[in-house]
Amino acid sequence: MKPMWQYCMLLTLCIPCTSFRKARNMDARYFSKDTYSILVIKSKYQLTLFDSTGEWIANYPVVFGNKDMGDKLMQGDRRTPEGVFHIVSKRRHEKWNRFMMLDYPTAESVKRFKERKAKGLIPANAEIGGGIGIHGTWPHEEYAIDRYDNWTEGCISTKNTYVEELFSILPVGTKVEIRR
Template sequence: MSRAVPMKRRLFLSGFIAAFLSGCANKFRTYNGPVVTRLRLYKGQRLLILDGSERVLRTFPIGLGFAPEGHKQFEGDGRTPEGSYVIDRRNPESLFHLSIGISYPNEADSAFARARGRSPGGDIFIHGGPRPGIDPTNKRDWTAGCVAVTDQEIEEIYAMVKDGTPIEIYS
């Protein structure tokens, strides 16, 4: 009888660990469809579009920085950049589930901020994992300048979009 309790506990823990690990494994999806040739982000419409060479492959509703109007100019301004950039990195250990980096600031962004004695900021990502109670699909803007989607959506985007893919961000 004394061995039954530890055995049940071991089975329970084994099951819990297996469930936890299988959940982690689902974070990294595979994608075998058409190549994503560019991303288009329309801030005013809160819409991210993934284009292929012949058609739109996928669209996603998004959330933006807490002060979304206008082009990001300085660190801490809460704006999401506007202009031409590329996806330049990915973070599988992101605090926001998964994330892919946008190449902000470019040289012009840095020069503008530097001329005013300020930092342009950086670390602009498309990411999931909104803080509790915030749903990026309801168009509420809560990031510090990043682009927010749901965890499931960033899993798709992370699998579909490769580093070096251009992204155009419109007002």
């Protein structure tokens, strides 16, 4: 039987060469739009990243526009829309570090907007709005995320280091589901 120190040495050599974690910082061009998906739970102030098999990868703290966790009704209400969206573009942003634009409003969003308007739940002259995305914070104001201070116009905001990580791996087309 081999001495215990030989087994320990073998493990010491093998473990550093083995990856037990998923690749998180690989270039997004190597991934299809179905490689990742995002679930945002507004009531938990949480963005969760999943791989293509639905396996959890990471959670990120996020904030929104309005403390009212309701669905976006119209432009200017500062609410974050609910539903299934996709990242349609990505760019560096002069104020919020990185910006990943979502395809809001979708056909489903427009349908709900028109129904609410017809029921008189929103003014007849209201507009649906747009420009919703996932982005960072103002420079040196990441404390807003730690304190859960909702400050956006309806977007999803997280710390700049987190949005940079997401930006680097999420391809255009990534599914983003937002729930209350």
